[in-house]
Amino acid sequence: MRKILIVGAGQSGLQLALGLQSKGYEVTLMSNRTADEIRAGRVMSTQCMFATALGHERDLGLDFWEQQAPRIEGLGVSVADPATVGTDSPARAIDWVGRLDGHAQSVDQRVKMSGWMETFVQRGGQLVVHGAAVGDLDYFSRGYDLVLVAAGKGELVSMFARDAARSPYDRPQRALAVAYVHGLGPRPEHPEFDAVRCNVVPGVGELFVMPTLTTSGRADILFWEGVPGGPLDVFQGVKDPSEHLALTLELMERFTPWEYARATKVELTDAGGTLAGRYAPTVRNPIGRLPGGGLVLGVADVVVANDPITGQGSNSASKCAATYLASIVEHGDRPFDEEWMRATFDRYWRIAEPVTKWTNAMLAPPPEHVLGLLGAAGQLQPVADRFANGFDDPADFEDFFFDPEKTAAYLASVSAG
Template sequence: MRKIGIVGAGQAGLQLGLGLLKNGYQVVITSNQTPDQIRNGRVTSSQCMFDRALENERALGIDFWKDAPPVEGIQFSLVPGGQTAMQWSSRLDRPAQSIDQRVKMPRWMTEFEKAGGELRIADVDMAGLEALEQECDLVIVASGKGEIGKLFQRDETRSPFDKPQRSLALTYVHGMEPRKEHSAVNFNLMPGVGEYFVFPALTLSGPCEIMVFEGIPGGPMDNWANVKSPQEHLAESLRILKEFVPEEYARSKDCVLTDDLGILAGRFPPTVRKPVLALPNGAVALGMGDSVCLNDPITGQGSNNASHCAAAYLTAILEHGDRPYDAAFMQATFDRYWDYAQFVVGWTNNMLLPPPEHMVKILGTAQQNQKVAHWFVNGFNDPRTYFPTITDPALTDAFLAEAMGAAA
């Protein structure tokens, strides 16, 4: 029986580990936190997952939150100078869902051990990787935001940004007034300021809303370094809404924090890294998830990417049989994932830049044409559907002309 070692107990590592156990592999997963430490710790992400990613969980029987608040659509608003200049929405074909990782990961860790996996609580460094490689047929690093993930070499050709493009913050709250039409990700674009989006989720204390702030560095939404307490974090969140997104402030003004650890602030540069890590002893390890493809959360694809990466790697391992897991296998396995991830990376990185005219046309036309709105909203479920339409103004114009003609 082949033995796989996975460093990191997040969306990618645990999903892959559970999938391997179901297919008869031995699996050891290392985590630097116990389930209780994760459950009692700080929020780590906003993790809105769309249907294709949720289907990966359903296929493994690890979708334990069927009654969680659904995310039924997406609304887009353009809000220059605090005034709503454009607003439209459309429903998703199948709802999305967000489960606080403090709820999800401890449950998955328990299921992993129940299924026969070995969970080790340890900080793994290079020496630890070498030791794990000695006992396993394959070692995978799925710890993207930790120090060990940074051991993988940055891929200059796929990483156009060398510094953070947004100042980021999360605020988990109770008490927000629901949308009237249907639940949704409310995505607000404030030119020259940043972006704000908010959506329903499930946290430790039940249904909640997650506020996500994406401020342009040095701009008026980039004040999180001066926030010293949870209540100051909430106050800063509401200040931003009151000044820049008054419609959102109106339904958020009575919010309270879900808990004092339901907040997060930070920044990081979007980075793609090379997937094969050479160890000092001559062996190699394979990177996955955020360790090799770390996106800005502006398009809400982080946990979706992790899920699709785990699914691609599971298929690659099962197809590989009993052959050696050499560097060529590792590169080919990453390339299988990159066939999908390249579109997410391209779309996400472009969203961090001032929008070109043809993208402005798409958003403007969506306000008038439900076919365009539906296409754009459901692209969050599979960003490949945006391509090549969003890459070429002529293709964009042709698509919009066809949609408008059909409507007429």
């Protein structure tokens, strides 16, 4: 029986641990918190998982909240009219919703990670609750066939050098602010199905609104992404949750009144229902070297950390865990050497590269042909649907999004059809 150590109990670490466990591996999982501490703590993220990522969970029998979480069947895009931004009457220049081929779902990571962690222990996994430092890994690694680092924050990330060629940004591109709320009303357009709403305010930032399942049941996430130094970049130093929510709503009223209209009666889900921060999108070298000479392999956002503007974090983590699981199982009893680690990451990078390219493009002001594409989606439902489904398969954007000529040819083909 091969022994594997996984450091980090988020989406990728736990999914991989439970997957390996189901294949008969002896897995030790290191977490800096217990399941109860996670469940009672502060929200850790926003998340909306699309069909492919949900399928990876389903394949492992980990879709515990499938029946309780809202079924997200669409993805809507609104773009504020630049001429009205900052005035007393902001208006939308673009507003549409695309239908997803397979539903998406969001489960608060406090619910999912605590539940998965308890399942891992119930199934015989060894859980070590300890905040690991590089020195700890150097000691522990000698007893394992493979060490995987899935903890995307803290000292351990410093073992993985930034890949400058794949990381065009060296500083945060958005200031992030999240609030989980109860009491949000339905959008008057399409109230019959749940959708994620992406509201673009040119030059200012984006507001995402997504249905979720949290510790107290059905809720919605209000998520601002602000251009650093701009009018949305006001959450640093705000410690009081009610002040955070008040700021969120004030900005909604100012920049996205069509969303604010259904948020007048919201309240926070709990005292831990807010989060603010920022980080630079970064791709890192996948292999870390320990002081004693051992090698460790980075997982998910340890090695590919994209801005959440495209909602890909938990999706990429799930896809990374699925590809790593396949690579480990296929490798049999051969040593997990540097060559295997490099090949395992390269296999994941084939999935992650289109995500990174698209996400980095979305952080820049949209070029004219992209604004034309978004505008056309309001008149042509197949365009709206294809854009929405790109959140599940970002590789598809290569064929109609980045290149003005491909965009024009695609729109012409849809119009003709």
